[in-house]
Amino acid sequence: MGKFGLYGRLTAKEGKREELAAILLEAAEAMNELPGCELYVVSLAEDERESVYIYEVWSNEEAHQASLGNEATQMLIKQARPIIADMDRITALKPLGGKGL
Numbered sequence: 001m002g003k004f005g006l007y008g009r010l011t012a013k014e015g016k017r018e019e020l021a022a023i024l025l026e027a028a029e030a031m032n033e034l035p036g037c038e039l040y041v042v043s044l045a046e047d048e049r050e051s052v053y054i055y056e057v058w059s060n061e062e063a064h065q066a067s068l069g070n071e072a073t074q075m076l077i078k079q080a081r082p083i084i085a086d087m088d089r090i091t092a093l094k095p096l097g098g099k100g101l
Contacts (some may be wrong), residue, residue, distance in 0.1 A: 002040070003101070004061040005093035011086040021052050023080045030072040036063025039100060050085065056092045057095050 010018040024042040040058035058064040067073055078100040095101055 002013045002060070003095040004054045004058045004064055005039075005063070007090045008057075008088055009056050009088045010052045010054065010080075010084055011088075012052065013083050013085045014050060016083040017044070017050050017052060020080060020083050021065060023028045023076055023083075024052060024054060027073065029073070030070070030076065031067075033072070034063070034067050034070065036060070037067065057101060 010024070021042060021044060025101060028040045028042055031040040036059040037056070038059060039055065041055045043053045043055070045051045045053060056064070058067075
């Protein structure tokens, strides 16, 4: 069993991208408390006005699944849900290594 990665895009409702990004950055801070989360990066696309991208690396898929039941994660999901227009799980990845991992 190796590392587990996710690359996804959240599309905010019109005019809500900055608010969504702030919530996701809060989630990134909360990930510091989860030992299975090795990387959680929030990015904005310059050419997509409402998109926020997330790249996550976990010690394994089970650690990621367990994080979804975390109280802080649940609270942030509840906060973000009303301003999300669409969610795309672009791909699941198997990170092999590199700087930062």
